[in-house]
């Protein structure tokens with residue numbers, strides 16, 4: 001007999017009616033469901049004395065779910081466990097998820113057990129699992145019918161997922177922008193783009209008490225100086241960013257998206273006609289993606305130019321060989337880093 005022993009416990013054996021160690025076993029079974037021949041593993045009690053199998057009510061239920069899950073897998077449908085996982089992502093109850101979807105109150109409960117969902121409902125469940133933005137809009141529609149505590153709980157969970165998703169899209173978009181520079185070591189300073197390092201370099205500058213009035217133009221210059229100094233000292237940049245020569249000096253490709261990355265401490269300040277972007281990070285911080293060597297380089301940059309005003313730093317940058325030798329809007333090559341003023 002092809003069986004796996006799952007556990008063994010002393011109990012009254014239902015086969016021989018004696019008390020002894022009774023094994024719980026898994027056995028390969030075959031069954032037909034909806035004209036589909038299926039193989040699955042079923043749970044039984046096994047009595048050594050009589051060499052008999054016995055299935056109690058709980059096992060019968062679990063075995064039925066296993067059979068249905070085998071069918072779901074074969075048909076490309078979500079298994080009962082996967083449906084439970086989707087619900088767990090949002091921390092939402094079975095009944096409340098039905099409410100959001102406009103389904104009968106017991107529908108999800110049944111789908112998480114013996115009842116196989118149809119294709120249409122399967123598509124909806126998959127979509128809600130992958131699309132926190134849609135979940136949020138359904139949640140908003142159902143707000144009046146949920147308890148305030150439940151609403152807040154689901155809102156928080158879905159918002160975290162949504163922001164994570166957004167960051168993932170943003171990172172993909174920035175990386176796609178950088179594909180064309182791949183392998184150009186003078187443009188990327190011999191370093192592959194690391195958005196984790198980009199975020200940490202910005203956070204490091206924003207957290208430093210020696211960096212004053214950190215607005216976007218100044219930040220972009222500090223970043224270029226950090227990468228250029230790293231290249232000058234070590235032969236490779238820190239972040240892998242590619243910098244363009246703009247009228248105000250060096251600016252990384254994708255700068256608008258970069259400041260929207262998650263964990264970048266950027267605050268939009270209303271300046272009347274335009275908005276300014278201010279960067280400030282308070283409190284004790286960790287910079288897990290930066291090495292000690294990276295941080296030493298950032299500290300030198302901060303020491304030399306951290307307290308310059310935006311205008312001073314733009315003037316300073318305009319005297320760099322890297323800037324003077326590069327045509328406006330062209331990519332700044334790291335070959336000029338050896339002549340860096342710092």
Ligand SMILES: [Zn+2]
Pocket residue numbers: 013014015016017018020047048049050
């Ligand atoms: Zn027995």
